[in-house]
Amino acid sequence: MALDAADVEKIAHLARLGINPEDVPEYSRNLSDILAFVEQLNAVDTTGVEPLAHPLEATQRLRADVVSESDERENFQSVAQVTEDGLYLVPQVIE
Amino acid sequence: MHRKSLVELAADLRAGACSSEELTRASLERIGRLDGRLNSFITVTEQQALDAARAADARLKAGDAGPLTGIPFAHKDIFCTRGVKTSCGSRMLDNFPAPYDATVTRKLLDAGAVMIGKTNMDEFAMGSSNETSFYGPVKNPWDEMRVPGGSSGGSAAAVAARLVPVSTGTDTGGSIRQPAALCGITGIKPTYGRVSRYGMIAFASSLDQGGSFACSAEDAAIMLGAMAGFDERDSTSVDRPVDDYQATLNAPLQGLKIGLPKEYFGEGLDAAVGSAVETALDEYRKLGAELVEISLPNAQLAVPAYYVVAPAECSSNLSRFDGVRFGYRAADPKDLADLYTRSRGEGFGAEVKRRILIGAYALSAGYYDAYYLKAQQIRRLIREDFLKAFEQVDVIMGPTAPSTAFKLGEKADDPVSMYLSDIYTIAANLAGLPAMSIPAGFVEGLPVGLHLIGNYFAEGRLLNAGHQYQQVTDWHRQIPQGFE
Numbered sequence: 001m002a003l004d005a006a007d008v009e010k011i012a013h014l015a016r017l018g019i020n021p022e023d024v025p026e027y028s029r030n031l032s033d034i035l036a037f038v039e040q041l042n043a044v045d046t047t048g049v050e051p052l053a054h055p056l057e058a059t060q061r062l063r064a065d066v067v068s069e070s071d072e073r074e075n076f077q078s079v080a081q082v083t084e085d086g087l088y089l090v091p092q093v094i095e
Numbered sequence: 096m097h098r099k100s101l102v103e104l105a106a107d108l109r110a111g112a113c114s115s116e117e118l119t120r121a122s123l124e125r126i127g128r129l130d131g132r133l134n135s136f137i138t139v140t141e142q143q144a145l146d147a148a149r150a151a152d153a154r155l156k157a158g159d160a161g162p163l164t165g166i167p168f169a170h171k172d173i174f175c176t177r178g179v180k181t182s183c184g185s186r187m188l189d190n191f192p193a194p195y196d197a198t199v200t201r202k203l204l205d206a207g208a209v210m211i212g213k214t215n216m217d218e219f220a221m222g223s224s225n226e227t228s229f230y231g232p233v234k235n236p237w238d239e240m241r242v243p244g245g246s247s248g249g250s251a252a253a254v255a256a257r258l259v260p261v262s263t264g265t266d267t268g269g270s271i272r273q274p275a276a277l278c279g280i281t282g283i284k285p286t287y288g289r290v291s292r293y294g295m296i297a298f299a300s301s302l303d304q305g306g307s308f309a310c311s312a313e314d315a316a317i318m319l320g321a322m323a324g325f326d327e328r329d330s331t332s333v334d335r336p337v338d339d340y341q342a343t344l345n346a347p348l349q350g351l352k353i354g355l356p357k358e359y360f361g362e363g364l365d366a367a368v369g370s371a372v373e374t375a376l377d378e379y380r381k382l383g384a385e386l387v388e389i390s391l392p393n394a395q396l397a398v399p400a401y402y403v404v405a406p407a408e409c410s411s412n413l414s415r416f417d418g419v420r421f422g423y424r425a426a427d428p429k430d431l432a433d434l435y436t437r438s439r440g441e442g443f444g445a446e447v448k449r450r451i452l453i454g455a456y457a458l459s460a461g462y463y464d465a466y467y468l469k470a471q472q473i474r475r476l477i478r479e480d481f482l483k484a485f486e487q488v489d490v491i492m493g494p495t496a497p498s499t500a501f502k503l504g505e506k507a508d509d510p511v512s513m514y515l516s517d518i519y520t521i522a523a524n525l526a527g528l529p530a531m532s533i534p535a536g537f538v539e540g541l542p543v544g545l546h547l548i549g550n551y552f553a554e555g556r557l558l559n560a561g562h563q564y565q566q567v568t569d570w571h572r573q574i575p576q577g578f579e
Contacts, residue, residue, distance in 0.1 A: 008452065015410060015455040016417075016432065017448060018440020027452065030510055034453055037511050038399040041469050044476070051471030052478060054301060054331065055287045055527020056551065061330055075194045081424040088419050091430050 002032040096121045097257040098574070101166055101314035104260060108155055108165045115155065115165030115209060119148035122167040122211050125258050129578060133234050133256060135249040137172050138180050139212035147209045154207055162317050164207030169253045169262035172213035173220055174200050174305070175294035183296045184216040184228040184246075187422045187442035197294025198326045199263060199305050206321045211259055214249030218444045219413065220270055220298045222246050223516045226507050227446040234503070235278060236575040237541055241500040244274030244516075247308070251278040254308045256578040261318045262308045267299050268401050269495075269520025271306045272532040276495035276544020279534045279573060281315045281561060282308045285554045287527030288333035290319075291326035299408035300331070302401075302524040311571050312533060312561030316340035319554065335552070343555040344562040349383035351560065354488030358394035359519055359546075365498040371543040372494045375535035375564070379492070382563055387488060391480040396473050397522040398514055403457050403470035404525070409447075410454025416442060449510060478526040485550040490560055493519055495532040495544030519546055529554045533561045534570040542570075 003011075008028045012019050019027060073086055082089040096118060099107070107113045123141055130136055144167065151165035175181050175193035177200075182188045196204070204210065217227040225233040225248025233248040235241040236256040243252040247264030251274035254262050264271040266284035275282025283306050290305035297303060307318035320340050326332040355376070360369060376386060418424040418438025425441055428434035443451070457466035484491060497518055506513040523530040528548055535545035545564075549557045565571050 003456070007456075011452050011456050011459070014459060015414075015451050016435040016439060017443070017451055017455075018436040019448060020440075023445075027449065030449055031452055031456070033511050034402060034449070035456075037514075038403050038466070038470075041396060041399050041403070041473055042465075044393075044396065044473060046469060046472035046476070049472040049475055051468050052475035053471060055478065055525075056333065058288070058331060058333070061334075063327070072194070076420075079191055079194055079421045080419065081190075090419055091428050091434055093431050 003028055003035065097125060100311055101260045101309060101317055104166055105162050109160065115148040115151040116145065118165065119144050119167050119209050119211070122259055126211065129256060130258060132239055133236060133252050134231055135215055135233050135252040135256070135258065136169070136212045137182055137184070137215050137230050137249070140179055140210055143179070144209050144211050147204070151207045151209060161206050163203065163321050165209060166261065167209045167211045167259050168203065168318070169212060169214045169250055169259045170200065170210050171247050171250050171263050171265060172216055173265050173296045174263060175296070176200050176210070176213065179213065181213065181296070182229070183220070184218040184230065185443065185447070186229045187416050189229065189423070191422055195294060198291035198328060199322050200294065202321060202324070208321070214247070214253055214262060216249055217246035218447050219296070220246040220265055220267055221409070221446050221450055223269065223273055223513050224501070224506065225249065226503065227444055229444060232503055235500045236578055237279060238500065241502055241541070242277065244277035244496070244500065246270040248274050250308050251275055251280060251282065254278070254280050254310060255575060257574060260309065261314055263305060263322065264308055265295060265303055265305050266524065267302045267405060268524050269517035271308065272520050272530060272544065272546060273496050273517055275308060275532040277500040277542065279542030279570070280308055280310055281312050281531065281533050281571060282306065283315050283319055283531040283554065283557065284523065284529065285319060285323060286333070286529045286552050288331050289323050289552070289554070291324070291329040291332050293326055293328040297412040299405040300412060301408060302405060304524070311565055312558045313341070313344055316344060316558040338552070338555045340555050340558050343559045346559050347383065348379065348560060348563050351384040351490065352488040353379055353384050353386045354389035354484050354491045355386055356389050356391045356394060356491060356493060358391050359493035363497050363515070363518060364494055367538040368494055368498060368543050371536035371538055372545055375545045376492065378564060378567060382567065389484045389488060389491070391484060391522070393473065393476045393480050394522060397477055397525055398518055400470040400473040400477065400525060401521045402453070402514060403466045404474065406450040406454035407457045407467050408454070410451045410458065413447070413451055474525045477522050481526050481528060490556060491548040493546050495519060495546035499538050499541035499543060523548050527551070529557055531557045531561055533564060534573070536570055
């Protein structure tokens with residue numbers, strides 16, 4: 001499956017990933033190469049094979065719904081570029 | 096001092112033959128003098144290291160010391176380290192002093208180990224050559240025109256150059272074992288779930304696993320023992336006691352059954368590397384092991400399956416980098432979409448973008464079954480091959496990498512060719528098995544790695560097999576010219 005420039009731009013949009021227009025042909029070539037490479041998986045008959053999500057087949061561990069962490073808002077927000085009164089700031093969304 | 100093993104240094108510290116502060120200063124001095132050639136460190140934490148060394152010396156004096164107390168180590172820059180820049184090799188996190196410690200960080204610091212600094216790596220651990228780092232490539236100490244391997248290239252180069260006795264790494268598709276092989280040192284990736292992933296910046300969560308680098312299997316065993324263990328904060332951590340890896344190092348190998356997958360000795364393997372591996376296998380024969388040919392029929396599917404699973408999980412994990420809560424934020428965004436798109440576009444490098452795009456595509460509507468689900472089915476077939484093999488043998492061996500260290504830039508423009516440098520290592524990640532690389536000779540002055548894969552939780556067995564080999568060979572004692 002080859003990905004053309006429009007495909008690359010569409011996927012980049014889905015991933016909210018800015019790419020330079022001049023780099024699109026190279027991405028298109030690289031991604032097509034990678035997809036051609038993984039294409040060999042299709043030659044294998046996997047009918048009835050259960051997908052493996054966890055190597056040890058472990059299931060999600062549950063814990064009691066109790067508070068286990070202390071409030072570290074200030075510490076965690078100290079690594080954000082723009083905050084105000086404990087809130088993260090982003091460009092205005094609603095007019 | 097830099098020629099001594101961790102075991103010897105720990106004995107010296109206890110005997111009072113040297114102090115941790117002296118070891119730490121010696122390590123810092125070597126980094127200052129030699130690392131300009133290698134670029135193995137992103138951050139050197141000199142003041143913090145000296146403070147930790149003095150605290151370790153006090154513990155040693157008080158008789159409250161473990162095997163790592165006072166020992167300098169280098170920490171891959173993927174492990175969160177409170178108050179210290181944790182960049183993951185990316186511009187995205189160049190401005191990120193981690194607000195908390197990874198479990199591995201905490202465990203090593205609590206053991207009294209002295210963190211010297213954070214090591215260079217492929218961006219977000221995506222690479223096999225350390226060339227995708229925002230901080231520039233790391234050079235291989237055996238030949239500075241060549242790559243050290245990746246993604247844990249800085250950690251491997253720093254140990255190979257004897258800047259530190261031990262270091263940490265992470266391995267998603269070979270990122271500990273391949274650089275260990277290319278740099279001529281020992282590196283082990285344990286069973287999936289053995290080392291906590293809490294605070295280890297995620298790349299592909301069902302494959303990522305932390306581990307250790309050292310000059311010998313014995314030192315790697317001590318380091319891994321300190322890193323491993325159940326952690327409530329990691330939902331895939333395994334609740335099972337950690338074996339005493341040192342206790343089994345000296346078990347004789349008489350009767351050990353070693354499986355040699357025929358698929359790992361065929362096309363694609365450099366002939367000289369293959370013959371170095373054969374010579375190493377002869378050593379195991381002399382040690383009393385029995386070698387049997389086995390087959391892993393789906394071996395050739397490992398790399399393509401990986402390049403669906405890993406990018407899919409990467410695209411999901413890396414969606415957290417949005418310019419809002421942490422990391423790089425684009426200047427003057429015109430709206431929210433522009434903030435996301437430009438922060439990610441400007442913050443990530445080319446290889447990370449490629450993987451995000453492949454992953455987003457593989458997970459997108461209409462393609463999920465054809466790619467991700469299919470790859471996860473293949474993953475089970477690969478795991479079943481191993482389970483079947485381990486009914487017959489104790490350890491699987493082969494080459495770690497198909498060639499010795501390649502030249503900087505040689506594969507940089509050809510992603511698929513780069514991906515194939517992990518052809519022998521990736522299957523262990525897909526199956527979640529422990530695996531290790533040990534030095535097994537040289538080809539034209541460049542190190543060759545022997546790859547050992549064990550059954551689930553057989554880390555002790557791998558380290559034992561590595562240690563016994565290192566009792567009768569001295570490849571692991573070789574030091575690159577210019578770093579003696």
